[in-house]
Amino acid sequence: MADLQKDYPWTKSPLVSCGPMRLVALSKLATEVSAAGGLGFIGIGNDASTMEDELEKAKQQAAQSNTLRDHKDVLPVGVGFLLWAGDKLLEEALPILKKYKPAAVWLFAPTEPGQLVRWTESTRQATGGKTKIWVQLSTVGDALEVTRICQPEVLVVQGTDAGGHGLEKCAGLVPMLPEIDDAVTALCEEQKLRKPYIVAAGGIMDGRGAAAAIALGASGVTMGTRYLAAPEANIAQGYRDAVLRASDGGVTTERGKLYDTLRGTTDWPLRYGGRGVLNESHRDAAKGMSMDENKRLYDEAVKKGDDGWGQNARLTTYAGAGVGLVKQIKSAKGITEEVREDAKRILSRAASRL
Ligand SMILES: Cc1cc2nc3c(=O)[nH]c(=O)nc-3n(C[C@H](O)[C@H](O)[C@H](O)COP(=O)(O)O)c2cc1C
Incomplete structure (x- = not known):
């Protein structure tokens, strides 16, 4: 079994996920991605007012899915938050996290590192560690600090090509991901920490991008822009x-x-x-x-x-x-399966050519 599949047992390797796009990635998109053997994230963003409703819908949808219905230990989707919203968001989200126990929370854009610590500790406490911590970031410095202070299960390394919000100043995935991987590996060896998995985001549109990310050291990929072409994305x-x-x-x-x-x-x-x-x-x-x-x-x-x-x-x-690589409307299930299977094919074909 590949590494990440131990934490998300309905998923297939390499892990394909959709980013928690605020207002766009709701329960429908997230559960379709998960039902296709990926991990879908619901974008709660900075406002928890619709969170319980979305998680309840995701629960109902998961109960209808052959892939997901037997995985009752956690809700088989993730939930993403924008931390700059402040600790009120955390207070509002915690009882709902405790009730639904989503498979992962995705933390992004804090105003100060202490927010990440508070979210990580309270989430782990609320769900007895069942909800894994994913943190999206874009620099070597942030990756080292987050690993040291939060020990998340996953670092989502977001390159500059990413759609939606990201750091104004950061590198593309090709140089950034291996540098973060090396730096985090060294830190974890030195401080005897469990090394987080790396998931790549930013510019991955198809199996070629996913294969490249895996070659760089990622255990999985997150896509946002590609899923905008899925009918399940909540956009006009x-x-x-x-x-x-x-x-x-x-x-x-x-x-x-x-x-x-x-x-x-x-x-x-x-x-x-x-x-x-x-x-x-x-x-x-x-x-x-x-x-x-x-x-x-x-x-x-x-x-x-x-x-x-x-x-x-x-x-x-x-x-x-x-x-420019997003050319046709395709279901979230179709996108998730296509990217995963193409990535596997491309990687094994490349290996056979060497
Ligand atoms: C329309 C859109 C909205 C997004 N909203 C969020 C968000 O609310 N929270 C977040 O963490 N990331 C958000 N992202 C970023 C994604 O999580 C991810 O990093 C990005 O989509 C990856 O790059 P790609 O768009 O090239 O696939 C958004 C991306 C897009 C395209």
Whole structure:
């Protein structure tokens, strides 16, 4: 049995997971990913008001799934939180974590490292250690600190190509993942700590990306942008169409703070920005349009519904640099199985060529 499968026994190797995309990855997407032998994360984000409802739905959906119904020890999905929301979120989430015991919590974007410690300790206490701790990060320094202070089960190493929020300043997966792996291995040997598994995120769109991540040292992968093309992702058709139409993400996407400002989500710590497809809002901001006017036009565009998205429209289209590889709508189950099986095939074909 491959390593991660011991903790998530319904999953198949290599582990394929969907990121906890706030407002986008809800119970439907998460349980479909898990039912396909992956691990789906529900994005609770910074607001626990819908958490109990989503976990109850996930429980009902898991009970209907041949793959998941026998795994009653934990709820076979994960739940993701944005820690900058503060300790009130933790207080609200804890009783629900205790009640449902999801397989994992995904912690991201703290304002200070102490928050990670409080979330880790309280979650472990609330669920008797059944809920594993995943922490998403993007630097060697953060990986060492998080390993030392939290000893999470999983480090999600997020490269700069990732869609949605990530560090404004960080490297791509190819150099970053092995450097983090080496540094964390050395730390764990020196301090006699259990080494966390590494899961790769950022720019992985298909089996080729997943195979590359595994070759770099990852035990599994997380995808966000690719799952935007799944009907189970909770997004408007206009958003999905804009993702399917976009290509050449190195020049057509950018990470920045413009959409947080336009949408009023200004609580993110300074070092984070969101990567999305460039459009009229970006071009106008670059030409010097005032934020007030840009916001007025943004609010107007919201009223247009699906026509508000696209490279010549204005609405937020968070997506990663790999967006050009997302070409067709496919079920979450289909994506999860395709990426896992293609990765295995590619790795064994590559090995046979050497
Ligand atoms: C639309 C969108 C929303 C996201 N929202 C969150 C979030 O709320 N919390 C989080 O930890 N990560 C979030 N992410 C980042 C993902 O967890 C993951 O790091 C990223 O999607 C991986 O890169 P990829 O998009 O190239 O697959 C989001 C990503 C996307 C595309």
